[in-house]
Amino acid sequence: MTPLTCDQLNDLLGDILNNEMELHVRAEVEIHLGVCPHCGGLVAACRATITITRALPNADPLPADLEARLRKRCGG
Amino acid sequence: MSTDGSTTTAALAAAPPPTPEVVFREYAPRIYHLARRMLNNDADAEDVTGEVLVQVVRKLHTFRGESALPTWLHRVTVNAALAHREKRANRAKHETATGDEHLLDASPADPPGAVRLNRPKAHHTPADVVLAGEQRALIEAAIARLSAPFRDVFVLADVEGLPNPEIGDMLGLSVAAVKSRLHRARLRMRELLAPHFENQGDDR
Numbered sequence: 188m189t190p191l192t193c194d195q196l197n198d199l200l201g202d203i204l205n206n207e208m209e210l211h212v213r214a215e216v217e218i219h220l221g222v223c224p225h226c227g228g229l230v231a232a233c234r235a236t237i238t239i240t241r242a243l244p245n246a247d248p249l250p251a252d253l254e255a256r257l258r259k260r261c262g263g
Numbered sequence: 264m265s266t267d268g269s270t271t272t273a274a275l276a277a278a279p280p281p282t283p284e285v286v287f288r289e290y291a292p293r294i295y296h297l298a299r300r301m302l303n304n305d306a307d308a309e310d311v312t313g314e315v316l317v318q319v320v321r322k323l324h325t326f327r328g329e330s331a332l333p334t335w336l337h338r339v340t341v342n343a344a345l346a347h348r349e350k351r352a353n354r355a356k357h358e359t360a361t362g363d364e365h366l367l368d369a370s371p372a373d374p375p376g377a378v379r380l381n382r383p384k385a386h387h388t389p390a391d392v393v394l395a396g397e398q399r400a401l402i403e404a405a406i407a408r409l410s411a412p413f414r415d416v417f418v419l420a421d422v423e424g425l426p427n428p429e430i431g432d433m434l435g436l437s438v439a440a441v442k443s444r445l446h447r448a449r450l451r452m453r454e455l456l457a458p459h460f461e462n463q464g465d466d467r
Contacts, residue, residue, distance in 0.1 A: 201446040205427075229453075231382075235460065236453045238383040240402060240421045242394050246292045253309060257291060260313040261283070261320050 191219040196226045204233055280326045286319055290332070294340050300418045301344040303369070303407050307351065311343045337425065341415075341433045348411065367451050369410045380459045405455040409448055416441055417448035 191199075196219050202208050203216055220227045249257070281289075294315050299308035318339060319332075326332055380398055394402070409417055419430045420441070427441045434441070 200450075201442045204449065232453045232457060232460065233449055235382045236449065236456055237421050239380060239394065239398075239456075240406075240417075240452070241424060243399060243402060243422055244394075245296050245422065246289075247296070249292050249295055253295070254287070254291065256309070257313055257316055258287060261287075261316050 191215050193219075193223060193226055196220075196223075197229075200230070200233065203230060204237060280323045281332060283320050283323065286316065286323065290319070290336055291316060293333075294336060297337070297340050297418065297423065298344050298347075300403070300406060300422060301341070301411075301415055302348060303414075307347055311340065311347050314343050314347075315340050337419075337423065337429075338433055341419070345415075345434075367410055367413055367447060369408055369414070380456060382460045401459055402456065405452055408455060409451060413444050413448040413451070416444040417452065420445050421449070421452075 196203075196216065199208070199212065199216060202212075208216065220230060248254075291312060295308055295312040298311040298315075299305060302308050302311065315336070319336065326335075380401065406414060406417065406422070415434060416430060416436075419425045419433065420427065425433075427438050427445070430436070431438050431441045436444075
């Protein structure tokens with residue numbers, strides 16, 4: 188089995204972050220991440236970015252004046 | 264409604280449609296936040312939210328219960344935001360033509376701020392991460408820095424949490440194109456936020 192290069196890992200980044208890898212690919216990725224601090228840091232930083240982005244609130248209440256304008260527009 | 268308290272398929276099928284009040288309380292904020300992130304503009308987001316709410320209230324009687332509503336709202340909001348952006352672009356065309364849709368960034372770099380983000384540990388779920396107001400502003404600003412084609416995909420995938428095939432359907436893109444844009448957007452977001460992460464390089 189030929190070890191993954193950093194470029195190959197970068198190409199797989201989307202699948203890594205989405206956990207969409209076949210088992211043998213996952214094994215190669217884990218081996219590379221275990222020995223390459225650069226790619227390890229990249230994957231960790233991307234995962235952290237996704238985690239904090241998904242923590243953004245989607246349902247904070249609207250400001251009262253905005254809600255009032257929207258209700259008026261809908262005849263409410 | 265069942266008299267013995269049990270919930271049956273028939274009862275669910277006969278569930279009354281959501282009321283306009285439920286739509287305002289539960290869904291108007293979601294519509295507005297999605298539109299604002301896609302359009303980068305409060306007034307445009309208000310316009311789109313108004314358009315979508317009028318459509319929703321008009322069609323509420325066609326919904327049985329609330330289960331189908333969120334998916335439909337995502338789709339209608341995305342369509343309305345894209346149409347609004349196109350209208351705005353057409354209006355602005357005679358004033359300026361940048362042709363910058365291929366660019367990853369929407370605007371020149373801002374000076375770096377002093378806000379620090381605690382890098383979440385690997386076992387943290389989004390629900391575990393509580394963002395302070397200034398941290399939220401920092402992330403929102405980074406999202407706003409992405410150009411529209413990348414921002415759309417990023418917002419729908421990583422803020423709204425929608426699967427790639429659904430995003431592709433909404434935006435008229437192949438799944439491969441969604442993945443490619445998402446990949447580039449995530450790398451750019453990481454670049455934009457990296458200076459604000461604490462504990463650089465001490466965990467994986």
